[in-house]
Amino acid sequence: MKKIVLSYSGGLDTSVILKWLQETYKCEVVTFTADLGQGEELDTARRNAQNLGVQDIRVVDLREEFVKDFIFPMFRANTVYEGLYLLGTSIARPVIVKHLIEIAKEVGADAIAHGSTGKGNDQARFELAANALDPSIRVIAPWREWDLNSRTQLINYAEKRQVSIPKNDVGDAPFSVDSNLLHISTEGGVLEDPAKPAPDYVFQRTADPQKAPDAPETITIGFEKGDAVSVNGEALSPANLLSKLNDLGGKHSIGRLDLVENRFVGMKSRGIYETPGGTILLAAHRGIEAITLDPGQAHLKDELMPRYADLIYKGLWYSPEREMLQVMIDKSQEFVTGEVTVRLFKGSANVIARSSPLSLYSESLVTFEDSDGTYDHKDADGFIRLTGLRLRSFAARRERVSLGSE
Numbered sequence: 001m002k003k004i005v006l007s008y009s010g011g012l013d014t015s016v017i018l019k020w021l022q023e024t025y026k027c028e029v030v031t032f033t034a035d036l037g038q039g040e041e042l043d044t045a046r047r048n049a050q051n052l053g054v055q056d057i058r059v060v061d062l063r064e065e066f067v068k069d070f071i072f073p074m075f076r077a078n079t080v081y082e083g084l085y086l087l088g089t090s091i092a093r094p095v096i097v098k099h100l101i102e103i104a105k106e107v108g109a110d111a112i113a114h115g116s117t118g119k120g121n122d123q124a125r126f127e128l129a130a131n132a133l134d135p136s137i138r139v140i141a142p143w144r145e146w147d148l149n150s151r152t153q154l155i156n157y158a159e160k161r162q163v164s165i166p167k168n169d170v171g172d173a174p175f176s177v178d179s180n181l182l183h184i185s186t187e188g189g190v191l192e193d194p195a196k197p198a199p200d201y202v203f204q205r206t207a208d209p210q211k212a213p214d215a216p217e218t219i220t221i222g223f224e225k226g227d228a229v230s231v232n233g234e235a236l237s238p239a240n241l242l243s244k245l246n247d248l249g250g251k252h253s254i255g256r257l258d259l260v261e262n263r264f265v266g267m268k269s270r271g272i273y274e275t276p277g278g279t280i281l282l283a284a285h286r287g288i289e290a291i292t293l294d295p296g297q298a299h300l301k302d303e304l305m306p307r308y309a310d311l312i313y314k315g316l317w318y319s320p321e322r323e324m325l326q327v328m329i330d331k332s333q334e335f336v337t338g339e340v341t342v343r344l345f346k347g348s349a350n351v352i353a354r355s356s357p358l359s360l361y362s363e364s365l366v367t368f369e370d371s372d373g374t375y376d377h378k379d380a381d382g383f384i385r386l387t388g389l390r391l392r393s394f395a396a397r398r399e400r401v402s403l404g405s406e
Helices: 012-025 041-051 063-076 092-107 122-133 151-160 238-251 276-292 295-313 320-332 379-387 389-404
Strands: 003-007 028-035 057-061 111-113 138-140 176-179 184-187 217-224 227-231 256-262 268-274 338-345 348-355
Touching: 003 012, 003 092, 012 028, 012 151, 028 041, 028 092, 041 057, 063 092, 063 227, 063 238, 063 276, 063 320, 092 111, 092 122, 122 138, 217 238, 217 276, 227 238, 227 276, 238 276, 238 338, 276 338, 276 348, 295 320, 379 389
Parallel strands: 003 028, 003 111, 028 057, 111 138
Antiparallel strands: 176 184, 184 268, 217 227, 217 338, 256 268, 338 348
């Protein structure tokens, strides 16, 4: 093997993996760090890669692409996994793998590598995406190859080889963190017992509800064809818009979730998720759809959404069935344009108004006052009689059977 492209965060795990790849495969390793809005770790990643002798270090700002081409398409479907989780980790993996594969082709690499463990979902997400994008590429998963099976062994390995260990990775980790523009998730450590409430210090993106503002804040989100385009009348790029909503939602303690989920690999896992901007966006999107979607469209979308969410959760973003569903979802958003007003207050994001030039809502039809002849109450008689025909037939049969058994 001549060259490997590693998905690299700069933390303890991937720094040890970087050194292990260099020693095990005795080849050049290119590091790729995706900037998905996680923040300060990027400088650390570049510095640690330099210290380990990496010549080709890629740190790529993918924030706009991440939101525009992955998060927004997912939110057009109002996607939640198991009724609660907004898939902040799951949706980040396909964009990372897309660029891993592109870099591998550019530099002529034989393989890509990732730092996912053998117990988690991410190993499947990385490798299934790679299978779909380049079936010829080899994928190296060190956690399934080496004999380093504990955090203590990782630290010992790093110390013996003078691998820099970030300060927050020294000692016993209180929990594991994954962060990007959509969410921040924490799991493991102090969270492994689901019978114990999460300590307050776990929450990093949202204010304590008791310390959130005592007055509600009202915002207006503009939509065009299903995607959010403005906040309070200010046009914003996808990434800047989500960042704005994160700030607003975090201040009002919106988007906290304590979830025990069913992992793809078969075990249950407890995690704490903070998705402030995404929670607001989901409420607002459902709000604008309420007046712009035909009932058949809306109900069909709700039926298909769990299947769509399951595909993303299991790493099947690039599968043909997800792409088929996306075409139908995107078609449904053709007239989803307008504005939604949302009230933010101590953990809640409630839609309180919505308007659209393409609205299907008709005041003249729903009013309790005179509808000026647009609706004839007598029409309901035939409608109900036809709808109830099968029910009357079913009831008549039941009565016949009951009489016959006496």
